[in-house]
Each structure stands twice: as structure tokens, then as C-alpha cells.
Amino acid sequence: MSTIQVQAPGLLTTVQxxxxxxxxxxxxxxxxxxxxxxxxxGNRLVGNKEGAAGLEMLxxxxxxxxxxxxxxxxxxxxxxATLDNVRFDVGTSVQVxxxxxxxxxxxxxxxxxxLCVQGGIAVKPFLGSASTHILSGxxxxxxxxxxxxxxxxxxxxxxxxxxxxxxxKASENFSRRKILRVTPGPQADWFSxxxxxxxxxxxxxxxxxxxxxxxxxxxAAVSQSGASExxxxxxxxxxxxxxxxGSPIILFVEQQTTGGYPQIANVISADLHRLGQLRPRDAIxxxxxxxxxxxxxxxxxxxxxxxxxLILE
Amino acid sequence: xxxxxxxxxxxxxxxxxxxLIYFGQQITPDAHQRxxxxxxxxxxxxxxxxxNLNPAYCSILVSFDALQLKHAQLVEILRGYLRRLAAMRIPxxxxxxxxTCYGGEFxxxxxxxxSLRGLTPAQxxxxxxxxxxxxxxxxxxPGFAYLGELPExxxxxxxxxxxxxxxxxxxxxxxxxxxxxxFATPGGWRLIGRTPxxxxxxNRKAMSFLAIGDRVRFTPIxxxxxxxxxxx
Numbered sequence: 001m002s003t004i005q006v007q008a009p010g011l012l013t014t015v016q017x018x019x020x021x022x023x024x025x026x027x028x029x030x031x032x033x034x035x036x037x038x039x040x041x042g043n044r045l046v047g048n049k050e051g052a053a054g055l056e057m058l059x060x061x062x063x064x065x066x067x068x069x070x071x072x073x074x075x076x077x078x079x080x081a082t083l084d085n086v087r088f089d090v091g092t093s094v095q096v097x098x099x100x101x102x103x104x105x106x107x108x109x110x111x112x113x114x115l116c117v118q119g120g121i122a123v124k125p126f127l128g129s130a131s132t133h134i135l136s137g138x139x140x141x142x143x144x145x146x147x148x149x150x151x152x153x154x155x156x157x158x159x160x161x162x163x164x165x166x167x168x169k170a171s172e173n174f175s176r177r178k179i180l181r182v183t184p185g186p187q188a189d190w191f192s193x194x195x196x197x198x199x200x201x202x203x204x205x206x207x208x209x210x211x212x213x214x215x216x217x218x219x220a221a222v223s224q225s226g227a228s229e230x231x232x233x234x235x236x237x238x239x240x241x242x243x244x245x246g247s248p249i250i251l252f253v254e255q256q257t258t259g260g261y262p263q264i265a266n267v268i269s270a271d272l273h274r275l276g277q278l279r280p281r282d283a284i285x286x287x288x289x290x291x292x293x294x295x296x297x298x299x300x301x302x303x304x305x306x307x308x309x310l311i312l313e
Numbered sequence: 314x315x316x317x318x319x320x321x322x323x324x325x326x327x328x329x330x331x332x333l334i335y336f337g338q339q340i341t342p343d344a345h346q347r348x349x350x351x352x353x354x355x356x357x358x359x360x361x362x363x364x365n366l367n368p369a370y371c372s373i374l375v376s377f378d379a380l381q382l383k384h385a386q387l388v389e390i391l392r393g394y395l396r397r398l399a400a401m402r403i404p405x406x407x408x409x410x411x412x413t414c415y416g417g418e419f420x421x422x423x424x425x426x427x428s429l430r431g432l433t434p435a436q437x438x439x440x441x442x443x444x445x446x447x448x449x450x451x452x453x454x455p456g457f458a459y460l461g462e463l464p465e466x467x468x469x470x471x472x473x474x475x476x477x478x479x480x481x482x483x484x485x486x487x488x489x490x491x492x493x494x495x496f497a498t499p500g501g502w503r504l505i506g507r508t509p510x511x512x513x514x515x516n517r518k519a520m521s522f523l524a525i526g527d528r529v530r531f532t533p534i535x536x537x538x539x540x541x542x543x544x545x
Binding site: 291295 | 325328330333338339340364366367368370374376379383384450451454457459498513520
């Protein structure tokens with residue numbers, strides 16, 4: 001089996017695919033890539049199925065050696081990668097020769113970069129998925145972020161190398177945005193007019209303590225109008241919950257499955273991948289849209305992802 | 314009387330790909346039974362396009378593929394399921410015991426809970442172990458069971474500032490709930506003891522030690538017994 005040797009792990013590098021759905025009744029959240037569109041595009045570049053497992057890196061990338069060579073691609077944010085000290089562009093498939101070293105540095109754009117390899121990263125699936133669930137130590141590579149000297153297997157790949165690149169024009173639609181679109185949360189009417197206005201007019205900064213479980217925001221505090229006591233209920237990916245302190249938290253891929261704080265809004269599906277590229281201290285705003293509009297934006301996005309124009313061969 | 318089962322049920326879009334079904338807005342045995350029944354029916358006869366289910370005290374969150382389903386379509390399908398709940402039978406929950414070593418390093422908040430409620434630590438232990446709890450649902454993190462009702466005399470608010478990490482197996486109380494932390498997670502519940510039982514076992518078919526509807530009692534054990542069970 002071909003392998004990847006981890007010479008330096010980077011800040012937080014984990015094996016991720018598109019997550020495990022259907023285990024809410026036992027409290028297991030889906031996990032999966034924080035920016036699933038980058039992972040899907042990366043897999044297409046190397047000729048994999050969209051949901052194959054890749055490596056997700058955060059803010060500072062790792063250094064990897066490919067003793068047997070591989071076909072690889074980097075997607076998402078630009079971490080200034082080099083292959084044997086030669087610039088390695090994001091968004092292209094590259095044939096790595098046996099023994100070459102891929103080195104990533106600190107990000108020069110968003111929060112996350114994905115390394116996809118033809119054949120996918122081979123780990124024993126947990127509940128049908130290769131995704132790492134860091135908090136519970138389940139899935140991925142030994143249930144944890146990568147460490148120096150780890151050796152990862154690469155799945156068998158029968159395909160040959162084809163030079164592919166992301167069409168910059170088409171991929172503009174996936175670029176980073178400062179304004180996240182949201183639909184009303186289930187408890188939106190618990191918040192006063194003035195709180196809702198503060199929420200939609202205010203600018204929020206992503207707090208340093210944010211992680212794959214949730215993004216904590218600093219900015220205009222919002223308070224509930226009523227004195228209602230919230231009964232714990234299931235919470236959705238991208239739910240923006242408001243604890244008593246008034247600082248909103250966006251629930252993210254490794255989210256708790258249930259929660260007891262009122263939810264003012266929910267990030268739309270078509271913008272969820274953008275959450276994965278937010279860095280600490282990034283400024284964001286929220287824009288309300290209807291459920292119908294949110295759905296048509298998702299349909300548009302999926303059309304573009306499935307289109308031939310996205311990838312140039 | 315078939316419509317009775319859909320009476321008082323409310324649907325609420327939670328996101329563009331999820332829908333909440335509320336069986337009222339109160340924690341009641343009836344709401345719990347309806348949650349269990351609908352969950353069972355949805356697990357047995359999955360709806361095409363539905364991706365995930367998150368049961369809670371008196372609600373279920375249904376997540377779906379927005380490319381396949383719209384809220385209104387899902388509501389229509391769910392109404393059909395709800396009409397069948399009245400005729401459904403669900404098995405009585407299992408009776409399980411959770412051996413727990415109370416106080417000391419295992420229950421750092423036991424003394425605070427006692428003084429907050431004007432009890433001795435021994436009375437807190439006795440009260441906590443005196444009743445049978447129902448597993449209302451599993452949520453929060455893998456294998457975390459929401460257990461109720463805590464005896465009124467023990468009802469205590471959450472910690473003002475949550476711990477950054479609670480040791481796995483910690484038995485906590487909050488409001489009128491009690492539960493066991495399966496993993497080292499942040500947590501605001503007051504910790505009164507710890508169990509050596511693994512609450513989440515990823516290698517077993519039944520991954521969670523507890524299942525929705527189970528009936529649970531905590532049984533006090535010594536630290537020596539705790540150590541012996543932990544080794545076993």
C-alpha cells in the first residue's frame with residue numbers, strides 16, 4: 001500500500017470525509033470536512049469520488065513525504081505549499097514522484113486547506129465514515145489529529161494521472177464572503193425587535209476559542225425578550241444559539257447534537273462551507289433570507305459543483 | 314380518535330435543511346412516549362431524503378436533503394406517520410444500574426450541592442440513588458443520556474462557569490436532570506460522583522450503554538469497588 005509519512009503535522013490536521021449521518025439518536029454528530037466543497041473539488045481533481053477521505057489542515061499546514069509517490073491536489077485556502085521546494089499551486093492535480101516532500105506553511109488566505117490524494121486516505125471507517133470526531137476521539141486516524149511520524153495508508157487507485165485544474169471563473173462562487181446568509185432560527189421570535197436589529201446590523205468577530213464544535217462570536221450582544229425557559233432540543237448544523245451572556249455561537253460540524261439555548265438564526269446550507277474558512281478575528285455579518293431563497297441558492301451551488309465547467313482538463 | 318395523535322403537534326422549520334416536530338412545550342411522560350414512538354417508526358420506515366434524527370424531551374429534529382425534500386412535503390409525510398402513533402406499541406425500557414462512587418475526587422461538587430439544598434452529603438447520595446430515572450433521550454455528545462426526574466430536593470442550578478473538562482464517567486446534576494459524561498467534555502453540571510462504566514463503547518453493536526426509554530438507578534459503591542470495576 002502506498003503511504004504518506006507525516007514529517008510535521010501542522011497545527012491541527014485531521015482525516016475528514018463528508019461525515020456520518022444518521023447517528024443523532026445516540027448523540028453522534030456528523031463531523032466531516034469543515035469546508036466540504038473544497039474537499040469535494042479536491043477529490044474531483046485527483047479523480048476520486050467526491051466523498052473520499054482527505055486531510056484537513058487548519059491555519060498552519062504540515063509536511064508530508066510520499067515514499068511511493070501519489071497523485072495529489074490541494075484545495076481551499078492557500079498555505080504557500082511547495083513540492084521539493086518548488087511552488088505547488090492550490091486547485092491543480094499534481095503527480096508527486098516517489099520520495100518527494102510536500103511542505104505547507106501558514107495560511108495566506110482562509111482557515112483551512114485540504115490535501116486530497118488519488119485513492120483517498122485509507123483509515124478504518126467508524127459508523128461508515130473516515131471523519132475524525134476530535135472531542136470523542138472517534139473515527140479518522142486513531143481518533144485524533146495527526147502527529148509527527150504517523151504513517152497514513154493511501155487507498156488503492158487504478159486511475160492514471162490526468163492534469164486537472166479548478167476553473168477560477170467558476171470557483172469564484174465559492175470564494176470567501178464576509179456576509180453569511182441565514183434563515184430565522186426556531187426561537188427567532190423570542191428576541192426583541194431591537195435585539196434582532198442589533199444582530200442583523202452588527203459586525204461580529206470570530207473568537208479565538210472557536211473550533212470544529214462551534215464558532216464563538218464577539219460583537220453586539222443580543223438578549224431574549226421573554227423569560228421563557230428553553231427545553232433542550234435537537235440543534236441543526238449552522239444554528240446560531242445565544243447563551244445567557246448574549247454572545248452568539250454558531251454550531252459547527254462537530255457540534256453537540258442537542259442544545260438548550262435559544263437559536264436566533266441558522267446559516268443557510270449554501271454558506272456552511274464558508275464557516276470552515278473563517279479565521280479567528282475575521283469579521284462577519286448576517287443577512288436574512290427566506291427558506292425558499294436558501295433552497296434555490298443550494299440548488300444553484302450543487303449545479304455548479306456538478307458542472308463540467310468547474311474543472312478544466 | 315386517530316387525530317388525537319396529531320393534535321397539539323407543531324412543526325417548525327429549524328434551518329433550510331431541518332424541521333422540528335414539537336409534542337407540546339412541556340416535559341411530560343406523554344410527550345416522551347410520542348417521541349419514542351415516532352423515532353421508532355422513522356427508524357423502521359425511513360423517509361427518503363431524511364438524513365438524521367435528533368430526539369429530545371418533547372421534540373424531534375429531522376434533518377433532510379434540501380435537494381430532495383421541502384419542509385411542506387416533509388410535514389405532509391410526517392402527518393401520515395403521526396396518525397399511526399396511537400396504534401403503536403413500544404417495548405418497556407430495560408432496567409439498568411449505574412454503580413457510582415459519590416463524593417471526594419469523583420464528586421467535587423457534592424458538598425456544594427448539599428449546602429445549597431440544606432442537606433448532608435450522605436442525604437444527597439441517598440436521594441440521588443433513591444429513584445428510578447427515565448432515559449428521555451441521548452444527545453449533546455455520543456452516549457450522553459438525559460435522565461429525569463431528579464428528586465425536587467436535589468434540583469440545583471448549573472455552575473456559573475462551566476468546567477473546561479469533566480472526567481469521563483462523571484455523574485452530574487443540573488436543574489431537575491441528571492446524567493453521566495461519557496467523554497472529557499466541557500460541562501456546567503454539578504458533579505457528585507463517578508461511574509467506572511463506559512457509557513459509550515464504539516466497538517459494540519449497542520454503542521451507548523443507555524438507550525432512550527431505559528430505566529436507570531444509581532447504586533452507591535466504594536472507591537475500592539470502583540477501582541475493581543474499572544480494572545474489569
